[in-house]
Amino acid sequence: MTKPVVSVVKSDGAYKSLKEALELCGGLEGFNKKDKILIKPNLVGYDFDYPLPFGMITTSAVISALVRILAEEGFSNLTIGEAPLMFPKTVGRQMYRTLGYERLKERYGVELVDFNEEKFIPVNFGHFELELAQRVLEADKIINVPVLKTHNQCKISLGIKNLKGCLNRKSKQFCHGKEMEFDLDRTFNNIIDKLPVALTIIDGVFVLPRGPAANGYAYRKNLIIASRDTYACDLVGSEIMDYKIEDVPHLRHYAERHGRSKNLADVEVRGESVEKHRKYVEYDFEWLPDDSGPKGFAKRGISGLMVHKWDSSLCTGCSILYNPMLVTLMAAFTGRPFPGIEVITGKRMQASPGFETTVLFGRCPTESNKDNPHIKRAVKIKGCPPDLNELSTAMAGIGVNIDLNQVDSFKKYMYNKTVAQEGFDMGLYEIN
Numbered sequence: 001m002t003k004p005v006v007s008v009v010k011s012d013g014a015y016k017s018l019k020e021a022l023e024l025c026g027g028l029e030g031f032n033k034k035d036k037i038l039i040k041p042n043l044v045g046y047d048f049d050y051p052l053p054f055g056m057i058t059t060s061a062v063i064s065a066l067v068r069i070l071a072e073e074g075f076s077n078l079t080i081g082e083a084p085l086m087f088p089k090t091v092g093r094q095m096y097r098t099l100g101y102e103r104l105k106e107r108y109g110v111e112l113v114d115f116n117e118e119k120f121i122p123v124n125f126g127h128f129e130l131e132l133a134q135r136v137l138e139a140d141k142i143i144n145v146p147v148l149k150t151h152n153q154c155k156i157s158l159g160i161k162n163l164k165g166c167l168n169r170k171s172k173q174f175c176h177g178k179e180m181e182f183d184l185d186r187t188f189n190n191i192i193d194k195l196p197v198a199l200t201i202i203d204g205v206f207v208l209p210r211g212p213a214a215n216g217y218a219y220r221k222n223l224i225i226a227s228r229d230t231y232a233c234d235l236v237g238s239e240i241m242d243y244k245i246e247d248v249p250h251l252r253h254y255a256e257r258h259g260r261s262k263n264l265a266d267v268e269v270r271g272e273s274v275e276k277h278r279k280y281v282e283y284d285f286e287w288l289p290d291d292s293g294p295k296g297f298a299k300r301g302i303s304g305l306m307v308h309k310w311d312s313s314l315c316t317g318c319s320i321l322y323n324p325m326l327v328t329l330m331a332a333f334t335g336r337p338f339p340g341i342e343v344i345t346g347k348r349m350q351a352s353p354g355f356e357t358t359v360l361f362g363r364c365p366t367e368s369n370k371d372n373p374h375i376k377r378a379v380k381i382k383g384c385p386p387d388l389n390e391l392s393t394a395m396a397g398i399g400v401n402i403d404l405n406q407v408d409s410f411k412k413y414m415y416n417k418t419v420a421q422e423g424f425d426m427g428l429y430e431i432n
């Protein structure tokens with residue numbers, strides 16, 4: 001049986017390296033000049049005040065190089081599409097402007113689409129249904145361009161995971177199901193089955209620990225990984241971050257469903273060797289053994305407060321608020337124990353007995369704990385996603401002063417520390 005081919009190329013200028021990676025894996029074989037090509041980068045979101053796109057979103061340099069190569073090869077029906085997170089509105093257009101994508105429209109006539117502004121079509125996956133962007137369903141070929149990053153819920157986020165950005169908000173939330181049958185790792189890996197993904201290019205200019213958002217410090221990896229086989233591309237990307245398929249449940253489910261080998265030896269790697277670049281990348285923060293909070297709580301001597309580790313039913317709208325919540329709670333610690341507070345998040349967690357106050361962070365825990373007999377006094381932050389201002393006001397009511405300026409200070413600290421490093425060039429996220 002022929003092995004799927006994956007190219008691994010040292011990134012030395014996006015255009016040159018990408019061209020080499022595509023040649024090595026025969027990336028454009030099977031494409032027809034008249035094909036309607038949809039390019040799907042990872043543009044999950046963007047902090048316009050303290051931008052830390054490194055390893056979190058696809059570099060504009062790689063997307064620009066890809067479009068140039070396609071145009072030179074005679075492909076002219078090109079669209080770039082993504083459904084970024086909504087806070088509460090979509091930011092696709094703003095991201096395209098900030099990241100220089102408008103140049104691609106001017107130079108090559110590329111259409112820029114924010115899926116959130118367009119139609120989604122229900123697609124049946126057997127035991128559940130998801131709504132996919134009409135654009136991706138109508139494409140002749142999809143070129144999937146994720147980044148090389150980890151994910152604090154599903155361990156790694158590469159090609160198969162990047163396609164979750166083709167769903168509307170409701171379906172993205174559905175993928176973080178309460179029931180294990182609809183657990184994150186069991187749902188989104190099905191999306192690719194319905195899409196004409198013809199080429200996957202992992203942008204490994206940076207690698208991001210503790211992703212998917214910028215909660216860890218990215219570093220330069222300088223790799224491009226490409227294949228016409230998305231699963232094989234993900235397998236190689238996982239191995240480079242030192243994860244086995246067996247340890248990454250969504251890829252394991254995919255492999256088992258399709259009878260695919262989980263073994264790197266069953267992939268033909270062309271270019272750089274995996275071993276040369278293999279280095280473990282942490283996917284998560286360490287939590288205290290009693291599940292009362294991150295390790296930082298113990299270091300600061302925090303007591304009287306229990307913030308459980310999130311589970312996979314927490315969807316992205318809430319998960320990106322976790323860090324700001326922790327930062328403000330740690331800053332609110334005055335040296336005296338907190339007054340017996342438990343924080344409940346996501347769809348599965350249930351309040352425990354013995355706490356004076358239970359903070360129900362978001363619509364989901366508010367609904368799933370409405371009849372919980374363990375709750376003495378509930379602080380309900382009902383939004384979806386919840387509002388940190390509301391949390392601040394509610395916490396003041398129980399004598400905990402949360403200063404939301406701490407979120408900005410923390411972001412500023414991370415930003416300054418990151419951009420001071422060599423090779424952290426914002427020019428990689430511009431197109432001139």
Ligand code: SF4
Binds near residue numbers: 314315361365
């Ligand atoms: S409350 Fe949070 S976890 Fe629940 S659906 Fe909304 S964003 Fe997701």
